[in-house]
Amino acid sequence: MSDVREALMVGRGSTGKQVRRPLSPHLQVYRLPLTARLSILHRITGVGLAVGALVLVWWLVAAATSDGAYATVSAVLRSPIGYLALFAWSVALWYHFCNGLRHLGWDFGHGLDLAGARRSNMFVLAGTAVLTVLTWLIALAAQ
Template sequence: MSDQSASTPLSPHLQIWRWTVTLFCSITHRVTGMALYAGTILLTIWLASAATGEAAFATVQAIYTSPFGLIVLFGYTWALFFHLLNGIRHFVWDAGYGFSIPASRGSAWGVVGGSLALTIAVWAAVFMTGGN
C-alpha cells in the first residue's frame, strides 16, 4: 500500500452525519420494509394454521396473544403504518412537491406522529372491543 492511498479520504459514514428526522425516516423506511416481510410470514403462518385445524390455530393464537406476541404484532402494526405513510410521502415527492427543507421536515414529523397515532388507535380499538 502506498503512502498516497493511506491519505485518501474515506467516504462519509453515519458517524459523521447529524441525525435529523429526515435521516431517521429514510433509514426506518428501509427497516420497516424488511420487517413487513417478516410480519407477512407470521400472517401466513396464522392463516395456514386456521386452514389446518382447530388445534394448530389454537397453538398459533396462544403464541400470538402472549405478551411477547402482542409486542411483535404491535411493532408489525407500527411498521405497516410507518411504511405506508412514508410511501405516501415519497409519492408526493414523485409529483414534485415537498422538497423544501421545512416541508421535508414537516412531512417527516407527520409520518412519525401519524404512524404512532394510527398504531395506538388500532390497538385501542382492538382492546376496547375485546380483541374479537
C-alpha cells in the first residue's frame, strides 16, 4: 500500500468481495444538486443571522442608553451599507425561517423522499422571495 488514503477507500461489496469504494462527491468538481445547495445555505444564513444578532443587541442597548447612542445606530443602519446589510439579513432570516419550517416537517417524517424534497425546495425559495418582498414593501411604505 502506497498511501494511507487508499486504505480508507477499501470496502466489501454485497458478495463479500473486497472493492474500492466509490468516491464521495468531490466539492470542487461535483455539481451540487439544488437540495444540497439549499442545505449549505441554511448554515450560511444561520451564521449571517448570528452577525445580525450582534446588531440587534447593539440596537437594543443603544435604545436603552441615550439619544446619542440611538442616533448612531440609526445613522449606520440608514446608510447605504446599512440598508444593504438589512436587506441581506431579511433574505437570510426568511430563508432560514422557511427552510427551518421544512426541517421541522422532515423531523415529523414529511416529504423525506426525493419528490417531496424537490417540492419543498420550491416552497422554501418562493416563501423566501414572497416574505422578503412583503417585508420591504411594508417597511418602505411606512417610511
